[in-house]
Amino acid sequence: MAACPADYSWARNKANLDPCQLASRLLDVCSHKDSYLPVIEDGVPYKRLAQDPCSCSSPVYALVSACDDCQHVPFPSWAQWSSGCPVTYTNIPSSLQNQYEIPQWAVTKSAVMPSYNPDQARSIALALPGTIAATTEVTPTISTTDTPDATPTSSPTSTPVDTSSAVATNPASSTSDSNASNASTNTPTSVARFAPSSTIGSNAAYSIDMATMGSALGQNPSQPTESSSDANSLLSASKKSNKKGAIAGGTVGALIFLALLAAAAFWLVVRRRRSRMAPSAMYKARYGSRPPTSMSARPFGDHSTLAVSSLAHNNSSSNVLHDEESHGHTPLSGVKTVLRYTGIPPSWLDKKPKLPSRNWLIFLSVTSSVLGLYIYDRRQCKLIRQSYVDKVKHLADVPSDPLDAPRKVTVLGAKWPADEDYDQALKHFRKYVKPILVAAAVDYEMVQGKRHGDIARYVAEEVRKRRRLDAGLDEDSEVLKALPTYKTPAQRRQKELAGGYVIVGRPTFKEFMAGLQKGYTSGLEKVDAEEALARELENDTHFDEPEDPRDFGDQETSTDSSKQSPIGLAQSSPVFSPYAQMKPSTPQSSPSSAPSISSASIETRAPIPPLPPLLLVPFTDLIGLKQIPLMIWGFFNQRHKVRSGAEAGYRLVMNRTRPIQVPDTSASEESASEKASSILNDLDFDKEAESYFKKxxxxxxxxxxxxxxxxxxxxxxxxxxxxxxxxxxxxxxxxxxxxxxxxxxxxxxxxxxxxxxxxxxxxxxxxxxxxxxxxxxxxxxxxxxxxxxxxxxxxxxxx
Incomplete structure (x- = not known):
């Protein structure tokens, strides 16, 4: 492995590793291989062979460039070195910063960017205290074997200096010599070389003393190098262990501190109790005689008198006076005694409870009253709802046929006037009525009216469909009849009568009755509302062509065009319009269906068959600033809404009905008013809610x-x-x-x-x-x- 000469000793770190050795160890840890920097013989600098956080970091680039420079080889720039790195780093991973000391010059930007500057790095290193002097020249170790497990054939040589300086300059040589015997007995490890850019000859190879790197990395050199996954786990484990160690150390330290504090307080309490003695014994111990016992003297045990007399005999008794005055308080015992020595002021321990001030009384009264009202109301809501659930939950356990559907009701909720949230009615149902239906296993279908009149149009259309089906004008499709759950119209009708309609609020009731009336009084012809409206609008003048001669070429054409109908004008326009293509034509029905429709239309005054029963649920939506007091009252009285909704759901589940009650319109006006006041008028259901409509x-x-x-x-x-x-x-x-x-x-x-x-x-x-x-x-x-x-x-x- 390459090594820098003695004149490059300023580049060593605190562990006395030169740039070549330190760079080799960092690349070995990050690449999870036994990497090293061989001696450069062909004058070609080192190249980056990996894209790990170490290879793509500026400190490793500075160390490798310093290794090039100390071998008198031109080094690359930072741009050339980092080309191909997906991410560049300004420092090595944090998990390696504490393990490997990076020299200050290697992390200084002025010495690295845009290229390595040896003079700048040297000046930075020499300016720091503790820089290693250049006293030893080390020759790189060269191995001539081609096997990766070869051991060094020669140890580094140095200039004639004493042994201690040589060891301090190159600690790797001593480590290599000490591990030579171990390398001969243990299995050799595979070495991955960090080769220069030129091709290395087959008869030359470079090796590194793995004992030195193993000791630095905390590994056994006699064991094989760990795989990349083991290295990753090692780095993550070391990082986690540092955090766990800090947490464990802090916890243990806190426990020890609390234990010592408790022991000190206990020792002080015991010592103070033992130091107490009778005043007579204290007097005799200090003055060698008994205290005076005349009848004119103060009672025995008066600490203040004793202290004054003691001060008259000896000035040194001031300490006794101080102790006695300090003991003039009522002795503390138990928890108070222990808490007194924890830093709590004694006035807090002796403080007696008293009535709070006027402001505190007002605050506590208001907050406790509001909180008590809220808690009481919500608790009552739970009790009321649970009581009705217990009444009907046994109905959910009734056995039924596998193909039989449960009882089903239709829930209607219209939009409340002036409220943009059109879902308020159904929210009321889901919050107050639905829990009872669910407990009794009653199914429901919700129909929402997003705009005024949606519920009326829905009911009217459903009535017309049922009338057409009863009249034989429509019939079920073959696909529907092929289903195993198919039921005939008569069976479906019976199922509907067993269910019912849930009508939430006065607006929903009005729209339901209007839709019911329209469905049973209008004809059975299928009418497309949009098409009918389009035919009505096509005859207005909003889309007529202007009478301008320039648009028609000459006066004659203009006169003729002005006499045309609006439809003709629309047809003459070059702009395509679907309504312009419509021609007024009399709708013709097929001969077979015309008699049926006309006969069905004539029977609009025929008796109405029984309809599903109605469940009328009162509902009021409070809107506006004037309703804020009622909103506040309702917030603390939700139990009334819960009871009303639970009772409505219980009525539906128990399935008890009566005919709708309305006053007889055939009677005179006076008798009708008397009957209306004496009997229930269902048409006035929730009529008082209309007074809450916004003006x-x-x-x-x-x-x-x-x-x-x-x-x-x-x-x-x-x-x-x-x-x-x-x-x-x-x-x-x-x-x-x-x-x-x-x-x-x-x-x-x-x-x-x-x-x-x-x-x-x-x-x-x-x-x-x-x-x-x-x-x-x-x-x-x-x-x-x-x-x-x-x-x-x-x-x-x-x-």
Whole structure:
């Protein structure tokens, strides 16, 4: 292995290793191989052979370059050395920094960047204290054998100096000599050489004394070198062991400190108790006589009198006075005595409890009251819910057929007016009613109304589908009939009647009744709402062509075109529009289906079959600043909502119903009012919740009209731009190229979408507004039923 001469001793580290030896050891640890730097004979510098954190670090580059320089070989620059490294490092891994001392000049940027500077490195090294003097010249060891396990044939030679200086200069020579006998008896280890860039001859090889590197790395030179995985585990284990050792040392030190502190406190307490003696004994020990015992004297044992008399006899008794005054306090015992010697002020130990101040009393009273109300309310909520769960949980254990579906109900939740969160009604159901249904193994399907009128349209469409199926206009598909769980319409109808509808809140109830009325009073023809609206909108004048002669070529064409209908104008436009392709035609039905539809439409006043029972769940959504007091009250009174929801779920599970109750409209107005006051009117369900609607909802129709007017005012400009770009009458601007404006087709589709939303919103608001009553049809009286509370002793339900 190469070694630097004596004049390069300034480059050695604190362990007296020259750059060649130190670089070899670092490369050996990082590459997990027995690497070393052989002597350069052909004048070619060393090259980097790996991409590990050591090879790609500037300190190893500085050491290898110093090894090149001490052999009078030109060394590469840092850019040449680090080319090909995915990541470069300014220092060696932290796990090796404590094990291998890197010289200060090797980590100084001015001595390494952009290339190794020997003069700068030498000046940095000599400026530091403890630099090794250049007193010994070492000759590199050369082996002429070609086997990797060859031992050194000659030891390093030095100039004629004493033995001690030679050993201090090159410790590797002594280590090599001491391990020579071990290398002859043990199995040789495989050596991986860090070769120079030129090809090494077959009759020359370079070896390193593995005993020296093994001792530095903490390895046994007689054993084989560990694999790369073992080296990695060794590095990670050493890093973890350092952390564990620090933690364990700190813990043990803290325990020892606490034990010593407790022992010292105990020793002081015992010593103080033993030092106490009677005043008479103290007086006799100091003055050789008994204290005075006349009747006029102060009572025996008065420490203050004793101290004063002692001070009169001898000035040295001041210490006794100090001790006695210090013992004038009430003696401490037990825990207080031990705590007194831990640094706690004595005033804290002698402090007596007292009433807090006025401000503290106010604070503690308010916080404890609020916390007590919250805890009490939530505890009552759990108890109420659990009591109803215990009443119905036995129904979940009833055996059923494997192919039989459980009882299923439909949950309807409409959007609360002026609340952007349309899911509030179903949140109320999931929080207060759902736990009871789940405990009783009752399935449910939730239908959410995202906008006003969605629930009404859903119910109306479901009623029309059922009517078409009952009339024979529609039938189940063959795929549905082939399923093993298929049930006939009559069986499905029976299953629906066994379930029911869960209606949450007053707006949902109004939309449900309106949809029910519309479904049983409208015809059975299949009507596409968007197509019908498109036909209605295609006859307005918003998309008409302007009467401009320049658009038609001459006056005659302009006159003829002005007499055309809007549809003809749309057809003459070069812009494609799906609505322009529609021709007004009378819808024709097939001869076979026309009689059926007409007969079914005539029977819109026929009796309504029984409908699934209704579960009416009260719900109020508080919105606005004025409702904050009620919100606070409701936060601390959730138990009332829990009880109401649990009772509603219990009514549904027990499946007890009654006919819906409404006043008789055929009676006179006075008798109707008397009946309404004497009997229950289900149409007034949760009517007081309408008083919590925001007042701003009264202006909802005006807001829709304003939005429609604003849109149509801006539409002509958008339409003109779209037609100009489509006909090529002008070039698009830079802004239009970046953000292309909508075409006429897109504008028509946008207008259709907006019109549908505006009309649906107005239709939904007209259903749920407070001034509008609940939709009613006299035929509903015999078809609708409502869930009621079961008798107290009724524990069986029809599932």
């Amino acid at each position: 701003s909802m009264d202006e909802f129709p005006d807001e829709v009209d304003d939005a429609r007017k604003k849109y149509y005012d801006a539409l002509p400009a958008k339409l003109a731009t779209a037609r100009e770009l489509a006909r090529g009458t002008r070039e698009p601007t830079k802004a239009e190229l970046e953000n292309p404006p909508p075409t006429e087709v897109e504008l028509r589709a946008e207008r259709l979408k907006k019109e549908k939303r505006w009309r649906d919103d107005l239709e939904g608001w007209n259903i749920i507004k407070p001034s509008q009553g609940v939709a009613w049809d006299p035929r509903f009286k015999d078809a609708l039923r409502v869930f009621v509370d079961p008798p107290e002793d009724d524990n069986v339900t029809q599932v």
